[in-house]
Amino acid sequence: MSIEYRNDHLFVEDLSCQDLAKKYGTPLYVYSRAHLERQWQAIDQALAAIDHKICYAVKANSNLAVLSVLVKLGSYFDVVSIGEIERVLRAGGRADRIVFSGVGKTTAELNAALKLGIHCFNVESAAELERLAAIAATLGLIAPVSVRVNPDVDAKTHPYISTGLKDNKFGIIWDEIESVYQQAAQHESLKIVGIDCHIGSQLTEVSPFNDAIDKLLEVIGRLSKQGISFQHIDLGGGFGVTYRDEPTFDLQGYADAVVEKIGPLGLSVMVEPGRYIAANAGLMLVEVQYLKHSEHKNFCIVDGSMSELIRPALYSAWQRIDAVELSSDTPSDVYDVVGPVCESSDFLGKDRTLAVKQGDILAVQSSGAYGFGMASNYNTRCRPAELLIDGDKVHVARRRESLDDVLALEAPL
C-alpha cells in the first residue's frame, strides 16, 4: 500500500505525513503517484481481453501533475469544459485523446474543441447536436460524435451523484435516442463514432452497469438495422471505492461482463473512471487548533474546512480521519471534527473517536478525488498546497495560495 502506518507514523510512500505537514504547512493535500498508477493499471489489466481506452475523468482531480502521471501511462481523458481540455494539453496530453462530456457546452467551447481535433464529442441533447453540426460546417470540419444515453437505471448511489435516472438532466431520454441518431446521420458535418452513458458515481455494485450495457446494446441493435453503426461504446465511470466499509468494487466481475457482452460486437470499449483512480491516492492534512468540550458534544477544531474539502458538507460523505502519529499517552474522546468556516455544515467528520491534542496533525483520508478540485476561497481562505509524492521525492504540484493570489482579481472602488 502507498498510504499506510509504519511504526505508528502515517506515511505516503516513503515520506511521513508529520514531516510533510511541518515542512509544507497545513491544510495540505498529498497524493501518491504509485497509487494513481496502480489504479489505472488495474483497470487496464482487467479489460485486457478487449480493445479499450481508459478516459480518466479530469474533474475528479485535475492537477497538472496528476494528469501528467496519467499521460505517461497512455491515458485518454474525459473532460467537461474547455478549461479541462487546456489542462490536459498543458500536462502533455494529446487533443485526439480527449472526449468531451457535459450538458452545457458553449459555442466557444465546441468551436475550440473542434479546431483542436478531439477524439469525440459526447453529445447530451438534440439542441447541442444542431449547434455542433452548424459550427463544424462553418469550420469545414467533421465532428466525431457519440450520443449520451440516459438508460434510466438506478445506480443505487447518493441522489446527488446519480445521473442515469430519467429525471436527471444528463443524457438523452430513452424514447428520443433513435431520432437523435437519425438527426445526427443527416448532417454531413457529423460523423457518428460511438454511443455513451454515465449512470452515476461511487457505484459499489456491478449490476447497474450490466443493466446499462444491456440497454445500450438494445439501442445499438435497433440502430444497426437503420444503417447506423458504431466504432466504440463508452460506459462512463462511477466505479466505487472504499471510504469506510463499502465492499470493494468487483472490477474483474465488471470487466468480465463487459468482455462477454460487448466482445462479440467487435466494438472498442471506453470507460471514464475518475474517483476509482484518484480518491484513495490522496489525503488532506490538517492541524488541530483547539479542542472544545461542552456538555453534549466535543469539537476538534482544525485548520481545514468545507472550503478545502466540501464532500462531507455537500453529500454527507464519510471520510476516515486519523491522527498521523498514534500515541497511547493522549486520552481519546468522541469529537465532531470541524473547521473555522461560519456555517454549521462546516464539518469534516462527526462522532469520531480520536486521541488528539492541540497541535496534532490529522489526515482526512480518501481526499484524492473531488477534494481540491471542489475547493473554494469561501471565508477568504487560501487554497492549500498540493504535493505529489513519488517514493521519497516531493513534487510541489501546486503551491499554497497567498492572500495576494486570492485578492489579485478584485478592485476596491
Ligand SMILES: *Cc1c(COP(=O)(O)O)cnc(C)c1O
Ligand atoms: C463525473 C463523470 C465521470 C467520472 O465519475 P467517477 O465517479 O469519478 O468515476 C465520468 N464520466 C462523466 C460523464 C462524468 O460526468
